[in-house]
Amino acid sequence: MRPSRLTLATLVLAAACGAAADTPTATGTSASSGTTPAPSTPTAAVPVVGVINAHQAATVGIPFDYDATLGGAAFTNPRGGALRYSATFAPNANGLTLANGHVTGTPLTTQVVTVTLTATDTAGATSSQSFGIAAFAAGLPLPAFTTAFSYTDASLGLPAHFTVLPLAPPVPPPGAPAPLPPPPTIAVTDNTGGNAVTDAGATLGRVLFHDVRLSANDRVACASCHIQGFGFGDTAQFSHGFQGGLTGRHSMGLSNARYYQRGHFFWDERANALEDQVLQPIQNVLEMGVSLADFKVKLAATAYYPGLFTAAFGSSAITDTRIALALAQFVRSMSSYQSKYDQAIASGNPASVLTNDEEAGRLLFSGPAGCARCHVTDAQVMDAPHNDGLDAVTVDTGAGQGRFKSPSLRNVALRTRFMHDGRFTTLAQVVGHYNTGLQPNVDLDPRLRQGPLGQPQRLGLSPVQVQQVVSFLNTLTDPTHTNAPKFKSPFVP
Ligand code: HEC
Ligand code: HEC
Known part of the structure; x- marks a missing residue:
């Protein structure tokens, strides 16, 4: 009975189906949409989505200015004439605005904003693309790697x-x-399933585990509640989440978690596999409080992550599955022997x-x-x-x-x-x-x-x-x- 493999397969499948959700999106719309042009008339020209904006990083309290038109490369304009640009910000603008195709302003708070940029041509035809701007807290630390570690x-x-x-x-x-x-008499076995620990996977997991960017306000990392010196448990009876709220149960020590043969996690076993478990604190409203969609924007906008994902998985794509695999590898590398x-x-x-x-x-x-x-x-x-x-x-x-x-x-x-x-x-x-x-x-x-x-x-x-x-x-x-x-x-x- 190995539910972990099943769940892993489901995760992989889900990610494969939802891969497009991880990347900035483009939607072309046409002024003539809904009407069929007569065969003799040439198809009406509309702005065409060109280069898609990558997710961007900004800093709370620091002026931000970004040319979302990419110097005119974000859309091409078959009709000719000037394009007009407009933008919507979701869930709110967070202090940003669009001026002359530039997103400018000073971010008010740590938050991910989805910008939908629309180009309108002289005939009123429009086309749009979306990308994220992650506003991070000021003064966050950067990872430094001096030694390559063995985790396998x-x-x-x-x-x-x-x-x-x-x-x-x-x-x-x-x-x-x-x-x-x-x-x-049970031999020591583990719950690794199909996710064998690799050095590059565990290295990515380690950075994620210690990175406060995993929480909504850049204050709490996994390591805040799972402290190495205490066997990766917490000294407090209940742990403080990103806004200071207290967890409902005591934090668990993680040493040798991989040898729990039933492969379920949390005190009440509610996570069916470690790959399920590791994504839960990130989204937990009390612990880290960030949606996976926003979380992926934050990682993509952070300079050191694409390289770490490439080293671990062969390409820089940041997906839920890869985040889960890497964090689980790092936790499984915590063998105490x-x-x-x-x-x-x-x-x-x-x-x-x-x-x-x-x-x-x-x-x-x-x-x-x-x-x-x-x-x-x-x-x-x-x-x-x-x-x-x-x-x-x-x-x-x-x-x-x-x-x-x-x-x-x-x-x-x-x-x-x-x-x-x-x-x-x-x-x-x-x-x-x-x-x-x-x-x-x-x-x-x-x-x-x-x-x-x-x-x-x-x-x-x-x-x-x-x-x-x-x-x-x-x-x-x-x-x-x-x-x-x-x-x-x-x-x-
Ligand atoms: C019937 C099964 C069972 C037996 C027998 C048992 N334990 Fe436990 N032990 C548990 C369970 C279940 C928990 C977690 C309970 C909880 O938190 O509500 C636990 C928790 C613990 C913890 C706390 C772990 C932590 O991280 O907080 C220690 C220490 C411990 N047991 C030691 C012992 C010792 C020493 C003995 C023998 C005297 C013993 N246990 C016998 C089931 C058992
Ligand atoms: C705010 C504190 C807090 C943060 C942040 C946090 N945890 Fe936990 N962790 C807990 C608590 C509390 C539990 C036990 C919760 C329960 O069982 O209901 C737990 C349980 C776990 C378990 C289950 C261990 C087992 O043997 O079943 C794992 C694994 C784990 N955490 C890993 C992580 C990872 C990975 C992260 C970062 C993505 C993280 N935690 C972030 C507090 C935290």
């Missing part, structure tokens, strides 16, 4: 336990509560690498504490959404019945808020929740129940054991990943 798996040298391996069989430490059934835990697994003898507490915590996690029955594989991803008993009465239904997916637990110790509503502030609280805090929700996952009546489990972990599980979670921190230059912002102020 082949060049990463992923450890063996990242290509095939079920979790090590659990060995309960002495004195631990009776072992629960063993974790499912160089933590202390990875060294321990690769050594074949974890106890020789981990401290006593970390090793005891590892054994609890994959054994009696039952954590690895849901947080599966060496990528520590969720197997499927679950209700984990946060509330007795469901507040947020999530994927239904209060079920949520968890992001990978990689780098979880760097985060400062936990769960979909960011309610916990320490990992000890999280482990304490599983130990003694589960609420008797009717939809509580069967794996978190115990006894003949299916009561919420009480793990019976001692304070020392709770701390051991926390120590283990700290071994999932991967400083190489959270400091890697290739994930950092390429923009220089």
Whole structure:
């Protein structure tokens, strides 16, 4: 079952059908339209659309002047005589006007304006073409590339336990509560589908991910809410969108997102594929607030994008599909595989690498504490959404019945808020929740129940054991990943 491929195919198809929408448009109209000329009379001459204006960039507060007639090349005039030019601006002029074929004025605010330029000849026949003017905030940074990075798996040298391996069989430490059934043995696989990571694709994705131009007012980038140093999560309980509004849920860590085998994204799995997911924050009225149509005008009008698209996809065309593919490639390149835990697994003898507490915590996690029955594989991803008993009465239904997916637990110790509503502030609280805090929700996952009546489990972990599980979670921190230059912002102020 790979819904991601289906969705990808749909996206590609949609883009292929809608390709014309990405480019400035021309509509020729004729004064005689609707009337059929008599066969003996020559066809009436009308202005003919010549060179189409490319989308233009302007800056808020800075005078703008642009010759939309392209020195007379925008239309040709078979009838002869002077052409008159007029223009309409949608959704509004944003401080611009048309004078002598020039769009001039000082843009008032960050906004994309569609200019429809009409040429009228001496007989009143008209013809039109449209293009966009994106007004950007003043002083935006530009990307600087000094190093070519490797994002593809082949060049990463992923450890063996990242290509095939079920979790090590659990060995309960002495004195631990009776072992629960063993974790499912699922090999580490991923949700890449047909969109393999390429260096040029991920590079484009990286620029997009860090570019504040992705938001309506040029203030918020993906990276504003997904911060590398925190495993690409946010420190705040709820994140601020482009106008300062707060998101309804806590931002999710993105490390190892690609290894979530069900391939659905968001806490409630509402995005069917990563390629679907990455376009949603851009259009979200609270997060980035820009339509995809306006967004493509902004990218086309930004000098460095056409080259990045050409490098990634072979031509400079900017389409929804390509934006989705590139962003998804960058997110999938965020494999975390160089933590202390990875060294321990690769050594074949974890106890020789981990401290006593970390090793005891590892054994609890994959054994009696039952954590690895849901947080599966060496990528520590969720197997499927679950209700984990946060509330007795469901507040947020999530994927239904209060079920949520968890992001990978990689780098979880760097985060400062936990769960979909960011309610916990320490990992000890999280482990304490599983130990003694589960609420008797009717939809509580069967794996978190115990006894003949299916009561919420009480793990019976001692304070020392709770701390051991926390120590283990700290071994999932991967400083190489959270400091890697290739994930950092390429923009220089
Ligand atoms: C204003 C803050 C904000 C911005 C900007 C933002 N995100 Fe998010 N992101 C969130 C929140 C909050 C969630 C969880 C939302 C939910 O589940 O309802 C999330 C979830 C995600 C997920 C799902 C992870 C998973 O494992 O299911 C991905 C992937 C993601 N964001 C990528 C991006 C990308 C790419 C961008 C830029 C195009 C972006 N985000 C912009 C806040 C933000
Ligand atoms: C029945 C499945 C299940 C089991 C067993 C389970 N978890 Fe979870 N875990 C979840 C779900 C579901 C979430 C997300 C819940 C939410 O946000 O509402 C989660 C979230 C978390 C988070 C927060 C992740 C984040 O980014 O906010 C941590 C940490 C965590 N679990 C650790 C553990 C530990 C440690 C154990 C064992 C003591 C454990 N889990 C057992 C299902 C489970």
